[in-house]
Amino acid sequence: MVKFRIAxxxxxxxxxxxxNSAIAQQPFLDxxxxxxxxxxxxxxSAYENLRYITTxxxxxxxxxxxxxxxxxxxxxxxxxxxxVHSEQFEIDGKKQYGLMRSYLAWKVxxxxxxxVSPDHLLLGDWRTDPIHLADYSHSAEIETALVDVGSGTAxxxxxxxxxxxxxxxxxxxLARVQQIAINEHGAAGIVSDMPNQTTAWSGLDPxxxxxxxxxxxxxxxxAFMVSKQTAEALRSRMRDHVRVILGAHVKxxxxxxxxxxxxxxxxxxxxASGEIIYSCHLDHERPGANxxxxxxxxxxxxxxxxxxLITSGKLPRPKRTLRFIWGPEVEGTMAFLAxxxxxxxxxxxxxxxxxxxxxxxxxxxxxxxxxxxWSLPSFVTDVGASFLEAIQAAATGYxxxxxxxxxxxxxxxxGGSGTRxxxxxxxxxxxxxxxxDDFDSSSIAVPSLYLRDWPDxxxxxxxxxxxxxxATKLRRVALLGAASGxxxxxxxxxxxxxxxxxxxxxAEARIARSFGGAQQLxxxxxxxxxxxxxxxxxxxxxxxxxxxxxxxxxxxxxxGSNEQAAGGIKALTDHTSALQAAIDGRxxxxxxxxxxxxxxxxxxxxxxxxxxxxxxxxxxxYQNDNVLLARLGKERYxxxxxxxxxATQLLNVRDQSELYAYEIVNFVNGRRSVGEIRDAVSAxxxxxxxxxxxxxxxxxxxxxxxxxx
Ligand SMILES: [Zn+2]
Numbered sequence: 001m002v003k004f005r006i007a008x009x010x011x012x013x014x015x016x017x018x019x020n021s022a023i024a025q026q027p028f029l030d031x032x033x034x035x036x037x038x039x040x041x042x043x044x045s046a047y048e049n050l051r052y053i054t055t056x057x058x059x060x061x062x063x064x065x066x067x068x069x070x071x072x073x074x075x076x077x078x079x080x081x082x083x084v085h086s087e088q089f090e091i092d093g094k095k096q097y098g099l100m101r102s103y104l105a106w107k108v109x110x111x112x113x114x115x116v117s118p119d120h121l122l123l124g125d126w127r128t129d130p131i132h133l134a135d136y137s138h139s140a141e142i143e144t145a146l147v148d149v150g151s152g153t154a155x156x157x158x159x160x161x162x163x164x165x166x167x168x169x170x171x172x173x174l175a176r177v178q179q180i181a182i183n184e185h186g187a188a189g190i191v192s193d194m195p196n197q198t199t200a201w202s203g204l205d206p207x208x209x210x211x212x213x214x215x216x217x218x219x220x221x222x223a224f225m226v227s228k229q230t231a232e233a234l235r236s237r238m239r240d241h242v243r244v245i246l247g248a249h250v251k252x253x254x255x256x257x258x259x260x261x262x263x264x265x266x267x268x269x270x271x272a273s274g275e276i277i278y279s280c281h282l283d284h285e286r287p288g289a290n291x292x293x294x295x296x297x298x299x300x301x302x303x304x305x306x307x308x309l310i311t312s313g314k315l316p317r318p319k320r321t322l323r324f325i326w327g328p329e330v331e332g333t334m335a336f337l338a339x340x341x342x343x344x345x346x347x348x349x350x351x352x353x354x355x356x357x358x359x360x361x362x363x364x365x366x367x368x369x370x371x372x373x374w375s376l377p378s379f380v381t382d383v384g385a386s387f388l389e390a391i392q393a394a395a396t397g398y399x400x401x402x403x404x405x406x407x408x409x410x411x412x413x414x415g416g417s418g419t420r421x422x423x424x425x426x427x428x429x430x431x432x433x434x435x436x437d438d439f440d441s442s443s444i445a446v447p448s449l450y451l452r453d454w455p456d457x458x459x460x461x462x463x464x465x466x467x468x469x470x471a472t473k474l475r476r477v478a479l480l481g482a483a484s485g486x487x488x489x490x491x492x493x494x495x496x497x498x499x500x501x502x503x504x505x506x507a508e509a510r511i512a513r514s515f516g517g518a519q520q521l522x523x524x525x526x527x528x529x530x531x532x533x534x535x536x537x538x539x540x541x542x543x544x545x546x547x548x549x550x551x552x553x554x555x556x557x558x559x560g561s562n563e564q565a566a567g568g569i570k571a572l573t574d575h576t577s578a579l580q581a582a583i584d585g586r587x588x589x590x591x592x593x594x595x596x597x598x599x600x601x602x603x604x605x606x607x608x609x610x611x612x613x614x615x616x617x618x619x620x621x622y623q624n625d626n627v628l629l630a631r632l633g634k635e636r637y638x639x640x641x642x643x644x645x646x647a648t649q650l651l652n653v654r655d656q657s658e659l660y661a662y663e664i665v666n667f668v669n670g671r672r673s674v675g676e677i678r679d680a681v682s683a684x685x686x687x688x689x690x691x692x693x694x695x696x697x698x699x700x701x702x703x704x705x706x707x708x709x
Contacts, residue, residue, distance in 0.1 A: 025393060026386040027502045028487045028495075034390075036314050037483050040305045043411030043418055043475030047466075049075060049297040050357070050474075054287035054466050057130040060328030061091060061105035061257045064130075068282050069260045072300065072326045079304040080311055081264035081324070089335035092256040093217055097338040098443075098618035099705070101625045103331060104216040105257020106136050113191070113224040114247040116143055118237070123191075123246075124224050131285050131462045134174060134192065134212035134223035136254050142167075142188050146244040148235055152177040152190070163187040167246050169234055171195065174223055175215040182221040189248055190223035193231035201364060201457040203228065208461040211285040216624070222250045261327030261336045266307050268321040268489060274346040275321040276488045277446070278302060278481065279435045280353045281329030287465045290365070290456055292329070294357035294469060299324055301478035302351075306486060318489030320348060329354075330623050333435045337444065337617075348557065349380050349488040350439040350448040356477040358453045359470035360424045365453035367425035367473070369480075374430075374542065374684040375666035376440050377549035378447030379557070382506050383487050385427045387480045395423040395476065409479060411471040418471035432658060442666040443617035447553070449484055451477060488557075496560045503554055504568035507547035508575060514543040515579050521687070522586045533587035534597035535687045537580060542683030544576040599675055601690035607675035611668045611697050611706040620665055620705065621658065631703040642696045659685055664696055668706055 026034070052071060057064040069086055076084045091102035111126035111133040124132025144166050149157045152170025157180075164186040170177045171193050181187040195202055196210040206228040214223055226234075237244055262282075268275075280295035287293070303324045309315040323343070325336060337344040358365030369388050371381040391409060398408020399422050411418030430440070436448035458464040491499070521527075522536035548569050555565050587597070601607035620627040629637045637643065642657050642664075660681050667677045678693040700706045 026390045027498055028383055036309055038479055040309055041475050041479040043471035044414035046297040046301040046474040047414050047417050047471040050293045051466055053293040054289045057286040058283050059135050060283045061259055065283055069262050072262045076264040080307045081303055082267050084264040086260050086262045088258040088260055090258055097335040099616040099627050100334045100618055100622045103624045104254050107253050109251040111250040116245040116247045123226055131209050131211055132224050134214050134225055136214040136216035137222035137250050137252055138220050139252055140189055140222045140248050140250045143247040146246050148238045152181055158185050167191055174212045178214050178218055178221050192223050192225055193228045196460045199455040199457050208463045211460050216254050259328050259332055259335055261325055261332045263325050266322040268319050269317050270319040273319045274348040275323050276349050276485050277347050278324045278351045282326040283328040289464050289466050289469050290355045290358045291459050291464055292354050295353035296326055298353050298356050298474055298478045302481035305482040320489040322485055322489055330435050333438050347446040350446050351481050351485050352436040352448050353451045354434040355453040356451050357469040357474045358456050359468055363456045363458050363468045365456045368428045368452050370431055370450035371429050372440050372447045373663055374546050375663055376447050377546045379503055379550055379554040380447045380449045382503055384449040384484050387483050388425055391476050392423045409476050411475045414471045423476055437619055441619040491558050493558050493560050496558050496564050500565055500568055503551055507550055507572055511543055511547055511575055518583055522583050529590040529592040530597050531600050533592045536583050538679045539683045540576055540580055547572055601675040606694045607690045608673050610673050610709040612670040612709050613668050614707050615704055628699055628703050640699045641692045664693055
């Protein structure tokens, strides 16, 4: 043991003396550039900026959001950014931005909920704790009985109960309770402990208050959010036949208004070479420290780092402009892009940060570099992934006592707010739920490096506080964001000779790792051998195609020629052929016949149709709008085989059908047939019957999002 320690020490000493070899494993920046960005990065400023933002209740199109945007404006100016301004986008519930309908604004003067009897108890006051009032609550002045309706989302919950003019206690999806209890059964309002965003830890802490969101397009109703503990206390009294009387007082209006988006740039040297855009979302309930104060202050810090280094001449000014925007989630991005087609047309890559500062030992978060979907393969993920690896190596080196706090990228300028922890993080496949969905979607097609914490046990609750945030992590993510954006803004032809071999090796490794999945598909005992063979080959083919496109995306970005990548692509193709041969052998063993498997959809006429996108740009689902639901109506929408019709409208549901739906539309390019689109999404998320894809695209055609060629 002693001997081993000495040996390790000797090796480390050598590596330390040869200048940061532990952290120089990424090929995209030279060590001078990397060190400059690293040393300029600062988690303390980001943390202090976050301190202010967490004092604001930042629901979109409200006074609190405006204060947050003014703060960002001021900081962006102080940091020396260019063209710092904010833009207002009109909203009235109808106006379209791309495919998305605008939502509504909300103004609250005051709101209080009292238990009047049997106890006299204040259950929530907007002025001190705005999270207690659900978003888009309307005015009310009422003293009435409380009725327990269970989840409150099914008609059966109301059988034998008179809720007219009363307040219901419910824990179901709030907008759905509003629809049934208020609109259909005449209740006055809602008290809710709806479990918003569940994780493995949900429910363990009954004191958290979760945020709630009514449907702003509904004409009436209010809701107060209480903790599970408070709700259970009310329920237990009602079970004991104690009559609970509540007094609700709300002065608020829902109506037309505007969204605000702050924008600032660091100009590049060549306007024709396009822009790199950083995004976050400035909205959400107070305190909203990790979701998403953290992303806002961290892109701001990436902006500060790059602005300072470029202005002082420590880094050469990149050819592409770096743009930073702060707006309401998804909606701000759509409004901004729809208003600025000239900017949208020149965007080359996006860096989106949504929850990036959680201390994993407090909120159980894991930091993820999230890949683009298979419909938009891009090297942007590889850039983020290799900086993540470099930072993790540095963090581990520091934690194990081998590196200084500078080299370990530890924030020690902000007292106790920066930890000495490792960076717990990984690279994951595409996951939906924020502005990157827009950028990655096929009619915008700007590949996004999506940086996020998940899970976070305090997400969307009053416990998402500054106390859960690690200034060291803010610094590391600001560094990752600044370094990645700088690479996107700088990368050019001269670097291809060193970057292409690196990228091809990454692609090679991913192809190798996909073989396990291919074998599983080929051996699936529930599937007929010929179809299993087809699914398996399809998976390998799509994997190869994704990796070829990844390599080509770099060549295209850097302005190189496809010839430069030809050798690497041939190697990837040969490698995949060898894997295919092994799969063919496995299929033959299972009794499959023929030289190649036939597509399960080969005989379907519907599968041969070719869809093409028409109309406005954008994906089909947004925070507060669902294009197919709005255009086709509830009844028709509920018949779409792929879509779960139950109450997903105002929820961020992370389920497979949403991912399939998103990618089916993304794979529509005017060349792929329905069958080929089925193959593409089946490779990405698992085999899907072709009629489900065909049925979904029929609905898209009815909604005039696509037409048949
Ligand atoms: Zn978020």
